[in-house]
Amino acid sequence: MKTRIGFKKLAVRTLPLALAALVLSSQPAAAILQKGEKAPAIKLTTTSGQPITLSNYRGYVLVMDFFATWCIPCKEAIPHLNALNSKYGKQGLQILGVSVDEGSDRDVKDFVVARHLTYPVAVAGDEMQADYGLRSIPTIYVINKKGMVAEKFQGYSDQTAKAIEDTIKRLLAE
Template sequence: MNKDKFSIKNIPGWVVMLAVFGVLYLTGLHTEGIGQVQRLLLAAGIKNADVPEQLTAPDESSDMASGEMVGAGFQMVGLDGKTVSFESLRGKVVFMNIWATWCPPCVAEMPNIQSLYEKVGSDKIAFVMLSVDEAVMEKVKKFINKKGYTFPVYMPASQFPKEFYSNSIPTTFIISPEGKIVAKQEGMADYDTKEVQDFLQSIVNK
């Protein structure tokens, strides 16, 4: 009796895809793989960051109008182990991105944030890449070093401020020198655009 010979061509496509994703998941490469696909979407220009066309004056009844800085009292720790007070950044434009190593869209948008940092980084603009990984700092440090990123990376060292709560990560905030949130972007986006660069510079020079 003849038996059909086994052939990889006889394996259903869904089984192959399931096996591929299973290997990626078990090896920890699924985040990178999905991130690469999403990075291609960003490169296509279909998800540019939204920034206001112009700044608006703060509501007179708001805390910001009274002079209190958003995130007051929040403490962060850098990858060098030094604790930094968020309030110490007052007087600068703050570009803050909340991310995690396990988050594919976070991984996808990081290269364009690095590019933005290299183009606009100055003593008047502070970048805060805030990792919310529930892991030891060494994992975050290893990830950043592997990628060769040079923007400042921090982890929370105190209770997370309610002003920075979001329904998703990544989430990015742009904060004025007066300590007011002037732009917020939930989900991944391309920040390496002329619109974002001009917006940051407009806050610095206002």
């Protein structure tokens, strides 16, 4: 009986990841964005109607969280990102949620409200996903004050959360 319960839990956790991999693998092949490279340009509009470009974040440490509303690890990252926003926002941290959901922007807006996201969220098109070389979600990029990719994290765990915070502290001190 224990084995079946364990299998069900495993299936519930891995099925969304497998679906995310399938969706993202159907995208055209893109170059993998590397640490130390200039972050690709962005031109988005947030769910609240604000236009956003990468230049809006010049001089700030930017955490870009590529997520989907149906992704379980993506949902698990949100409380940590909200906490980072609260803790380091006044020191120069900015967080931008970037949804890869297809379909209605209304679903993303409802998700933002239901999950109490404290940072702006926009929906990325295929071109932006290709520019950032997305292969899985969540994918979190940390971009330094000069617009360069400082770190890239794929997936989410307690270790990832600590590494993201350590990176933020280091970059804010520069």
